[in-house]
Amino acid sequence: MQPNIPTPAAQYGASARRWNWRRALSSTGSTGDAVFRVILFLCAMLILLIVVSMVTMMAANAMPSIRRFGFGFLTGRDWNPVADSFGALPFIYGTIVSSIIALIIAVPLSLGVAVFLVEQAPRRIARPIAFLVELLAAIPSVVYGLWGIFVLAPFLRVYVEPPLQKWFGWLPLFQGRITGIGLLTGGVILAIMVTPIITAVVRDVLAAVPVSQREAALALGATKWETTRVVLANAASGIAGAIVLGLGRAIGETMAVTMVIGNVPQISASLFEPSYTIASVLASNFSEATDELYLSALIQIGLILFLVTFMVNGVAKLLVWSVTRGTSGTARAT
């Protein structure tokens, strides 16, 4: 407690001319503010420390695999623990394609729901629907997975995949054996999981657009549809943020996808064929991998997931920047 004892004025003046740790840390020169600031700084540094230690730990453990396979790990298609041969391309492919399918379905759906809730629905309808959307976002993924096996997969097998094959069978996308388990089902379950997240965020973003903008559009003689377009344009950056949030969940999702995607490390043009994602292969094989190279390959694949997520976020930030450049006063997600 010694630093807190009030010092005589002369001494205080002298120390102020020399280096004063309170002034250095806080502009008010108060001890409490300085301590407060240090604590906040340490909290922020902790995040950085966690990220750095995760990356270095994973890179260090992945070293045997990185040394053995080099860049070929990213382009290799063979995943064979028996022969000590590991290539990650099928997992990267499965992760990206299933996430793209999810977004293709989820984005228009979530925008539709959010626009309805904010722009069209009367309050007594909007409230309960908004509540349900938030409820859906909180359901654990294993529950989605079970529902996927017992309800969604049989439904797609009987009612969706045969007509798709009948009408669009000339596309390689819809050829092959119909089992209800595969890339398409994985994408659909992801879409169902990310829709509530995107909807909830977009709804908040749209609600943040000032009412005066809608009134201005209407006053200029715009229709309800045209007004909605004005609102959407103003909320563009927030909407992009919501989509990135959904994409993040889709890429990292493990249990639900594992249960319906079929878990075969292959690259096939057909969406009906089984596939495999990075998160699934990690969850499935981590506890059983006793061999050093195998474990190291799994850690390297985890590192790739990390980098893919980084890249997706970077691209999304660029996208947001390019959309919002030049416009000001837009509503944001945060």
Added chain:
Amino acid sequence: MLIPKKISQAVLALVLVTVAAFGLACSGDPVGKNSGDSGGGTVQLQGQGASFPKPIYEKWMSEYGKLHANVRIDYQSQGSGAGIKAIQSRTADFGASDAPMSEEDMKKADGEILHIPTVLGAVVLTYNLEGVAQPLRFSSEVIVDIFLGKIKKWDDARIKADNPNVTLPAKDITAVYRSDGSGTTQVFTDYLSKVSPEWKQKVGTDKAPKWPEGIGMGAKGNEGVMGQIKNTPNTIGYVELAYAKEQKLPVALIKNSSGNFVEPSLEAVTAAAAESAANMPDALHQSITNAAGANTYPISSYTYILVYKEQKDAAKGKALVDFLWWSLHDGEKYVKEKLYAPLPPDIVKRAEAKINSIMSGGKPLRQ
């Protein structure tokens, strides 16, 4: 200015007190924990490993706990590989695995590890075929070719030849296998490697091999495979006997090395073990797939508990050997009700000798 300064000093004091209290609490914790453990007189054992014997191990642990109130045993089923890792790193008092440890794995441990066989299990073929009531019959070559992707349709002539009285649909076969590393897969691929040189060369024996492309799909865990087979028509896959029986899925008869189609019954599994019991090596682990004998079920396997021969903690070691001894004798009556096959009598005797050889500080723990 005076009041804010006082407040900030109070904040600082509070922070310092909290930090000090936290530090004290942290340093004090292990002391309290240790004294609590030794003072209570209870022994806590931690096991980790294979998911296949989990139901019988849990039954044993609960029954044993009723008889010995001072012993608490916990078991985490995270897979055979996790069991081997846990015993190597001594993060558990005993490990459990369906597949024996390899020479390499043994070397990584800091002491001699013993394999104690506990029960026997079977890997069965189960399927989802509409309109087929009686159990299907498969010869080993047919199973190999289904999982190699050479037999693609259910009405293939070779499946028909084994099942002359069954009308099989002209549908594609979808094979379902374990996507996660698994002792069950190890036993199944060990069998396929023994009956087919082609399988041995192309795929091999492993907990998570590279399956031929285009044969079907992978699913996580016994439950995942069962779920996939139940919900997808025209599928075939392999699971542990107990799981298939509990879920009332059809179970196929498999042609053994004597040419008989055998149902996976507990007797047929024990018979497979008894057939080769005389050749059991000193390490007390062996593969019993594709066993000789007229009534043996060909995809059978031992499951093992892994323990260090030299126990560091005498009290824990004593509790462990007593539990192992009990499970081989009094525990045996619970084995069949949980759908596992009991060990042949010769192997029980050899396991007894192994348990008797477990020591602590140079003294055998069991008198």
